[in-house]
Amino acid sequence: MSASLVSARHLTLLRNHGGIAALVVLLVFNAIFTPNFLQLQTLFVNISQVATIAIVAMGMTLVIATGGIDLSVGAVMALAGAMAPLIFTSAFGVEYPVLGLIAxxxxxxVAASMCGLFNGLMVSVLNVQPIIATLILFISGRGIAQVLTNGNLQTFKNPAFSYLGTGKVLGLPFQGWLALALACVLFWVVTRTIFGRYLLAIGGNEQAARLSGGPVRSVKVGAYVICAFLSGIAGLIVVAINSASDAARNGNLMELDAIAAAVVGGALLQGGRAPIFGAILGATIIQLVKYTLLANGVEDEVALVAKAVIILLAVYVQQARKE
Structure with missing residues (x-):
């Protein structure tokens, strides 16, 4: 058997099962070496963190499927998270608590979706490169959030709102169930709708999709809107968990986690694939890598390097696949 054939077989196994293998290794390592890993409280904390990353990563997966990228997801989280407490603690929210909570x-x-619409129009109508188009909101979005809050930490007590981040259903965190429900909906959209069919076609060959009469612009705009909408949900979850809104920290570096989770989950950077449940797998791996390092006394900066290495390995496997 030739060396190239063996290498190709190894790459195939790594591509198809590498994520699951990495997850198993992380779980076994932590079960043996990390104190308190098997406690329920640790499980709840990790599910909460995975859910937030997974929700954003699923949106990022859709954008990547079109051959794009969205660097603004963290800023959109900060913006959405900053708006919520301002609304239900305002005079209107205090006088009409139910309407204030709904608002x-x-x-x-709605604001998050408008951010996605801005990104989508910049990319699909003005033909701005995705990394440049979304860099605008990456820079300005968090600034707008800090202006809205005057740069102050907003603390609050609202059990109904906090349920989004602290509630439990069947003993497990509510946001975990929410992430799973969103994954099922997006999986159906990708696999069973015309939108999903064109989404993958655009990433596979945008010119061919355009020549076939496909709604290329509207589908690309839709992908960015969905991504921003999901980022808004994640931003609200973070605020609900902490009962506080910190525009400077909410969603900070989430774009790195989301891209890493999407790529590790099987999304191809050149587009054409949208593995929604793969994004959840990738988010779980990213969170466990971070948890493993921090729980064993490794600095947070090293965790950032580890994420970068994970992305590099995932990209290497993708590039090797094309050769």
Whole structure:
């Protein structure tokens, strides 16, 4: 058997099962060497963190499937998270608590979706490179959030809103169930709808999709809107978990986690694939890598390097696949 054939077989195994193998290794290592890993409290904390990353990573997967990228997801999280407490603690929210709470959930998501619309129009109509188009909101979005809050930490007590981040269903964190529900919906969209069919076609060959009469622009805009909408949900979850909104920290470096999770989960940077449940797998691996390093006394800066290495390895496997 030739060396090239063996290498190709190894790459195939790594591509198809590498994520699951990495997850098993992380789980076994932590079960043996990391104190308190098997406690329920640790499980709840990790599920909460995985859910937030996974929700953003699923949106990022859709954008990557079109051959794009979205660097603004963390800033959109900060913006949505900053708006919610301002709304339900305002005079209107205090006088009409039910309407204020509804507005605190809905208006930030509308604002997040508008951010996605801005990104999508920049990319699909003005033909701005995705990394440049989304860099605009990456820079300005968090600034807008800090202006709205005057740069101050917003603390609050609102059990109904906090349930989004601290509630439990069947003993497990609510946001975990929410992430799973969103994954099922997006999986159906990708695999069963015309939108999903064109989404993958655009990433596979945008010119061919355009020549075939496909709604290329609207589908690309839709991918960015969905990504931003999901980022808004993640931003609200973070605020609900902490009962506080910190525009300087909410979603900080989430773009790195989301891209890493999407790529590790099987999304191809050149587009054409949208493995929604793979994004959840990738998010779980990213979170466990971070947890493993921190729980064993490794600095957070090293965790950032580890994420970068994970992305590099995933990209290497993708490049090797094309050769």
């Amino acid at each position: 605190a959930f809905s208006l930030p998501l």
